[in-house]
Amino acid sequence: MGKVFSHMTMSLDGYIAEPDDGIGELFEWYGAGDVSLPSANEGISFQVDEASAEMLRELIDDTGALISGRHLFDITDGWGDRHPVGAPVVVVTHRPPENAAEKWPTTTFVDGVEAAVERAKRIAGDTNVTIASANITQQALALGLLDEVCVSLVPVLFGEGIPYFSTLEGGHQLLEDPVVVQGRRALHLRYPVRR
Numbered sequence: 001m002g003k004v005f006s007h008m009t010m011s012l013d014g015y016i017a018e019p020d021d022g023i024g025e026l027f028e029w030y031g032a033g034d035v036s037l038p039s040a041n042e043g044i045s046f047q048v049d050e051a052s053a054e055m056l057r058e059l060i061d062d063t064g065a066l067i068s069g070r071h072l073f074d075i076t077d078g079w080g081d082r083h084p085v086g087a088p089v090v091v092v093t094h095r096p097p098e099n100a101a102e103k104w105p106t107t108t109f110v111d112g113v114e115a116a117v118e119r120a121k122r123i124a125g126d127t128n129v130t131i132a133s134a135n136i137t138q139q140a141l142a143l144g145l146l147d148e149v150c151v152s153l154v155p156v157l158f159g160e161g162i163p164y165f166s167t168l169e170g171g172h173q174l175l176e177d178p179v180v181v182q183g184r185r186a187l188h189l190r191y192p193v194r195r
Contacts, residue, residue, distance in 0.1 A: 001121075001126060002062070002064060002124050002125070002126055002128040002129060003128050003129070003147035003148060004117060004120075004121070004128070004129045004131065004140065004146050004147050004148075005128055005130050005131065005146075005147065005148045005149075005190075006130070006131040006132075006133075006136075006137035006140070006141075006146060006148070006149050006150060007059060007130050007131070007132060007151070008132065008134060008137070008151055008152070008164050009023075009026045009029070009151070009152040009154060009186065010026075010151050010152070010153055010154070010164045011026065011154060011156045011157060011158045011161070012153060012154070012155060012156060012157055013157045013158060013159065014163050014164055014165070015158040015160070015161030015162055015163055015164070016134050016161070016162055016163070016164050017161055017162040018158060018160075019160055019161050021071075021075060021162070024156065024158065025154065025156045026154055026156070028154065029048065029052060029152065029154060029183060029184065029185035029186035030046045030048060031046070031048075032047070032048060032049065032052075032183075032184045032185040032186075033049030033050070033052060033053070033183075034047070034049070034050075035047070035048055035049065035050055035052075035053040037056055037057065037060075039060070039084035039085070039086070040060075040082055040083065040084055040085060040086025040087075041079055041082045041083065041084045041086075042082075043080070044084045048183065048184070049183050049184035051181050051182060051183045052181070052183035052184065054181070055181045055183065055188045059085070059130065059150075060084075060085045060086065062128045063085045063086075063087045063124075063127065063128055063129070063130045064087055064124025064125055064126075064127030064128060064129065065087050065088050065090055065120035065121070065123040065124040065127075065129050065130075066083055066088070066089050066090070066120070066129070066130050066131075066132055067089075067090045067091075067092065067116050067117065067120050067129060067130070067132065067133065068089055068090070068091050068132050068133055068136075069092055069093075069133035069136050070091055070092065070093035071133075072132065073089070073091045073093075073107075078091075078103070078104045078107055081104045081105060081106055082106075085130065087123075087124070087130075088106045088107065088108065089104075089106070089107045089108070090108045090109075090110060090116045090119050090120045090123070091107060091108070091109050091110070092110060092111075092112065092113055092115075092116045092133070092136055093109055093110075093111070094111055096109035097109075108123070113136055113139040113140055113143060113145070114143060116136070117129065117140060117143075117145045131146070134164045134165070137149070137165075138165060138166070138168060138169070139169070141168070141173060141193065142169035142170050144195075147192065147193055148191060148192050148193060149175060149190075149191045149193065150188070150190045150191070151164065151188075151189050151191075152183070152186040152187070152188050152189075153186060153187045153188075153189060154185060154186050154187075155185065173193075173194075174194045175191035175192065175194055176191060176192040176193070176194050177191075178190060178191045
């Protein structure tokens with residue numbers, strides 16, 4: 001059985017996007033190296049350093065399903081039904097888009113975080129589930145459904161924006177010591193959730 005991870009790229013002051021959903025310099029590390037990594041989406045490729053490439057290969061190869069929120073799904077137009085990790089996407093939403101099955105046949109729409117994690121685990125089988133949403137990560141953590149919090153920390157200060165974590169339901173949460181990978185333009189951190 002795989003694990004449930006979250007993974008977001010975050011500014012040093014804790015933001016995953018600017019107030020208007022812009023990403024500013026957050027994804028600069030995806031083009032800061034000499035190692036070319038294609039993705040499952042032919043319109044997206046990565047040019048990262050060797051340490052980041054190893055981290056990305058592991059993340060991509062071990063992801064059997066990805067969970068997204070509706071907001072990110074809409075911003076990316078569902079990645080054209082081909083997320084860069086190449087895994088099926090489960091979208092948490094109270095209002096699935098019209099003609100969803102026709103436009104995004106590999107995407108599943110569910111109502112609620114618990115249902116999304118359950119469905120994603122079934123899809124992923126023995127591989128991992130990756131959550132790519134700050135809000136869903138916070139809810140999964142509060143529900144005890146998250147195994148690791150992963151962050152690619154980049155050297156930029158936004159000053160304001162959309163936080164990776166804000167008010168946590170249930171309050172204080174202690175994590176285990178991180179696994180640290182030093183990349184170019186990003187420090188990759190994996191924190192197992194303490195049970």
